[in-house]
Amino acid sequence: MRLILTILLLVALPTVASPTIQPGEYLTEGGWGTLKIKPGKNKQLTFVLDAIGANAHSCNLEGEIINGRATLEAEEEGKACVVGFKPKGDDLEVADRSEGYCRYYCGMRASFEGLYIMPAAGCTLAGVRKARKAFKQAYDKKAYADAEAHxxxxxxxCNKTLNWLEEGWIRNDLALAQYKSRNLLACRETLQALADDAAKTDAELREDYPPTDAESYLPIMRATRTNLKLCKGNQ
Structure with missing residues (x-):
């Protein structure tokens, strides 16, 4: 009787469905990786993954996901790049499941492996572009409070998933709107995260960053130095 009851209990236990990969846009923390997943043919999913590493080296992969994996060609004949996609709550863990053969799709200083996060509302790439466009339209109309609100x-x-260079420009744009509204304290606080690097010379920054990264970062730092002076007012 005990054996029969045990079997009945096991049969009665609810089965827990394995988490499924959801279509959508995913971003890494720091915004260095973007993963877009869409429904494909035969109920399969397709993906496009772009990741950026140091000195503008990048990874670019795309294909079809079957049973949580995508199999792509590799540089070495007879081998394949296998990309694994593992749901973790609303996010996805992406990894090379082929002993490094996916390096074929990446520059020397880039990697695509990591946790890809479902971004907060309004924080997709399109959402950020929309907000920045609305900011500029309001700023050009001298509606500085509206510009700041955008x-x-x-x-x-969105700070968690913003790319570091885009965050730098956003901070400078926001600081200018705050300066125009004569909110100098908020202006300084917005730029505080960039202040240490802004205090360095261009030559020092070139020593701290790879060449291509430095060239992208220097215009942000030059704008930050100017805006920090504006935000000080008559102090």
Missing amino acids: LSPLLNN
């Missing part, structure tokens, strides 16, 4: 949510809500 941009500040990006730093408050």
